[in-house]
Amino acid sequence: MAANREGQEENKDRYYKTLHGNKTLLQSEKLYEYILETSVYPREPQCLKEIRELTDKHPWSAMMTAPDEAQFLSMLLKLINAKNTMEIGVFTGYSLLATALAIPDDGKILALDITKEHYEKGLPIIQKAGVAHKIDFREGPALPLLDQLIQDEKYHGTFDFVFVDADKNNYINYHKRLIELVKVGGVIGYDNTLWGGSVVAQPDADLDELILGWRDSVQELNKALAVDPRIEICQLSIADGVTLCRRIG
Numbered sequence: 001m002a003a004n005r006e007g008q009e010e011n012k013d014r015y016y017k018t019l020h021g022n023k024t025l026l027q028s029e030k031l032y033e034y035i036l037e038t039s040v041y042p043r044e045p046q047c048l049k050e051i052r053e054l055t056d057k058h059p060w061s062a063m064m065t066a067p068d069e070a071q072f073l074s075m076l077l078k079l080i081n082a083k084n085t086m087e088i089g090v091f092t093g094y095s096l097l098a099t100a101l102a103i104p105d106d107g108k109i110l111a112l113d114i115t116k117e118h119y120e121k122g123l124p125i126i127q128k129a130g131v132a133h134k135i136d137f138r139e140g141p142a143l144p145l146l147d148q149l150i151q152d153e154k155y156h157g158t159f160d161f162v163f164v165d166a167d168k169n170n171y172i173n174y175h176k177r178l179i180e181l182v183k184v185g186g187v188i189g190y191d192n193t194l195w196g197g198s199v200v201a202q203p204d205a206d207l208d209e210l211i212l213g214w215r216d217s218v219q220e221l222n223k224a225l226a227v228d229p230r231i232e233i234c235q236l237s238i239a240d241g242v243t244l245c246r247r248i249g
Contacts, residue, residue, distance in 0.1 A: 025197055025237055040067045047129035048097055051122045055092045058118075065095035065165065065191065066239035073163065073189065076244075077102040080187060082160035086110040088142045088174060089166030089191075093122035099163070100131035109135050110159075112142040113166075142166060146177040157183040165191035168214035171221040175245075179230055182247050188231075193222055194241025 026032045044052075044067060055064045065073075073095065077085070082103055090096050090113035099109055113119060116139045126132050138145055149155040159182045164174055171190060178188050193199075195218040198211050222243070225233050231245040 025194060025240065035068055040071050043071065045101060045129075047125055048094065048101070051092060051094050051097055051125045054122060054125065055094055058092065058121075060091075063091045063165075065098070069191075069239040069242060070095050070098040072236075072238055072242075074098045074102040076187070076189075077161060080160060082187075083107040084158055084160050086112070086159050086162040086178075086181070088112045088162070088164045090119050090137070091165075092118050093126055095163060095165065096135065097122070097126050097129060097131065099161075100126065100134045101129070103134065105134075107134055111135050111137045112145055113137070113139065114141055115139065143170065143173055143177070146174070146181070150177055150180055156180055157186075159183060160186050162186075162188045163191070164189065168192060168195070168221075169217040171217060172224060175221070175224070175228075179228075179247065184247050184249065186247050188245040188247070190221065190225075190243045190245070192240045193218060193235060193243040194237065196240060199241075 041049075048067075048070070052064065052067060055061050058064075076082075077099060084107065085099055085103060087096055087099065087109055090111050093111075096109065096111055096119075100107075103109070111119070116137065119137060123132070126135070157180070159178075162178050162182055164171065164178070166174075175188070175190075182188055195215055196211050198215045199219050199222065222235070225231065225243060225245060228245075230249045231247055233243055233245050235241065235243045
């Protein structure tokens with residue numbers, strides 16, 4: 001058991017080191033840097049910069065939402081006037097802080113993560129930014145917590161926006177539950193839906209073990225979302241792929 005866990009940690013380390021510094025699928029590194037330097041970093045609040053730079057030092061820094069993606073999500077939240085939101089997969093809290101800054105002062109974020117350890121690294125910055133009161137952090141596997149919400153009908157159709165950036169093998173299971181919790185007209189965003197470009201045909205031998213292990217789950221999600229009559233979808237090539245699902249029924 002311990003040996004298996006150590007092997008998984010080694011795979012993560014290798015994967016995150018490979019992606020470190022750039023999660024975009026743009027073919028030109030210079031073009032991506034242009035986007036960041038021209039449009040993203042000049043508008044990035046100081047507190048977001050601090051948590052980004054803190055996370056950049058983490059060996060798994062590629063788990064952090066890309067800065068241009070966070071900027072996009074922040075504008076989206078304002079456009080749809082989101083107030084009651086949820087985030088599944090928090091890590092150090094970069095996208096969480098971006099959300100907290102974007103929603104009103106009386107807005108709420110239900111933040112779910114399997115461990116509080118990484119979140120606590122970014123928490124002092126979130127507190128300093130004066131938005132910690134908007135966050136309700138729940139530690140533990142997300143599925144049981146979502147099931148608890150579904151059992152209480154008062155939560156049905158109450159969330160304006162949900163962002164999912166967690167274990168890809170459970171994306172389908174998250175969707176089955178979230179579609180009941182997000183309101184009609186609300187949005188669910190799934191991160192990493194292009195999964196490093198691996199969703200298109202590639203020899204298995206050319207793919208990292210972690211990429212290969214979750215590729216089928218990402219492909220399954222993409223196929224399911226494409227035919228789900230309860231939602232409208234838009235798959236964006238920003239960062240590692242983001243699919244937005246607007247509930248219509």
